[in-house]
Amino acid sequence: MILIAESGSTKCDWVLFYSSNSSPKRIRTKGLNPAILKKKELKKIISDNKELSEHSHLVTSIYFFGAGCNTSKSKNKVQLILSSCFKKATSIVEEDTMAAVYATTKTPAVVCILGTGSNCCYFNGKSIHSKAPSLGFLVMDEGSGNYFGKELLKAHYYKQMPEELRIIFKEQFDLKEKNVIKKLYQSKTPNKYLANFAIFLFDNIEHPFMKKILNEGMDKFVENHILQYSKELETVPLHFVGSISFYAKENIENILNKRGLKGTSFVQRPIDNLIERIKQDHLIS
Template sequence: MILIADGGSTKADWIALDNSKNEAFRVRTLGLNPAVVAAEELHNRIINMFQLIHIKEEVAEIHFYGAGCGTPKPVEILRKVLQAIFVNAKICIAEDTLAAVYAATGKEPAIVCILGTGSNSCYFNGENMEMLVPSLGYILMDEASGNHFGKKLIIDYYYKKMPKKIAAQFEKEFNLDADYIKQNLYRETNPNMYLASFAKFMFDYKEDKYIKKIIKKGFQEFFKCRILPYNKTSETPVYFIGSIAFYFRDILEKVANKYDLKITDVIQRPIDNLLAYHKKNIN
């Protein structure tokens, strides 16, 4: 049996294939980002999913694509966790950007971007990914991501830059007590996922002038930092993966047009496209 997983910081989608490459089942666990989640918690999030544990000795291969898997140390942490559970499996771990490439463009050259809980980009030349810099995560990078916008909303609320009408709704939906926020940011697991939970507020108020402004500014920052430095022409396909890109595609396309770029497609969840790629290309 083969497991294919697309693991973000908020959630991880798993698909199991039988020996004939037919889909056996699919499940979703909590996010499995080894850069921010401790090994013990990673282990618990997997073993708490009955469907995965039920077949753990039957799994021969795992293809895991995950947030936080762009540098060696987190990859090794996750590898040890997976190997301890799926004892008979050959384990392949790559960063989520590669899953985005496979899901979006397959084997054709393109710029491929992620805008979800976190953010990233790469240029895929048809064979290899070219990345501007390694991602340093939610504190220093992740422009225009869910956690980026979550931080912006909290900051604007506390500095009273948020319009009163929006602030009143914000107060109704979230616990904005300072001690509660600090507890979640500095003491709890997955602070990036916690910050991204605030970004969901923008979906309900996407027509508001204030919300549109901060989204546009975030997207502009992403283009300047993560797309324009590749110096590709307007003929280069540009793909986006993730809920932030999906729900705010209209604003994203306007920003792209400003830089004389055209978005080829926006994919909310890459797992189905990733499955199709594996069925076609993995022996």
């Protein structure tokens, strides 16, 4: 049995199947980010899932693509967890940018991720190369769910958010200061907490204030990340993966157009394309 996992910080999509001809079984758990969670926490997410546990003895190969898996230390951490949960399986662990690449292209391209976090890389047809380090939600992650969550919270507490939006915002979320501070500074996954606020942005996207926040965030992502690959983009396409990029497609296209750029594809959930790619590459028999 083959197991494929595509994990962000918020959620992880798992797909189980016996062969390329069998119908896949889809499972969703919390995200497994080794840069944020400890080994015990990572293992618990897997072991607490009934479906994964029931099939654990049947899994022989695992392809895991995840946020935070960008160093040998983090990859080894995940591999150890997978080995302890799926004792008969061999595993391959790659960072989430490789999943984004597999989900969008087989040829050279610039590929962006805009989900809970954000990232951008150049794929030369064989390997990925990043021109800027990914320092996570505290410093970077422009245009991501947690970035917009921070912007909305600041706009609310600074009273910059229009009153009609502040009223709805307070009704939709628990905004007691002590609770927000606790979630931000005592939670194990503050990036996930922040990203939860992003839905409010898209639910009210027709409001000029929300459009301004969205456009400014995406403009920063283009400026700080995509334009680092201006030379490469003279000859290769530009792809986007992740829920934020999918829902903000029109805004991103407008911002790119002003710079003479164009997005080739916008993939909300890379897992489906990832399955087909792995099948086509004959990694699954």
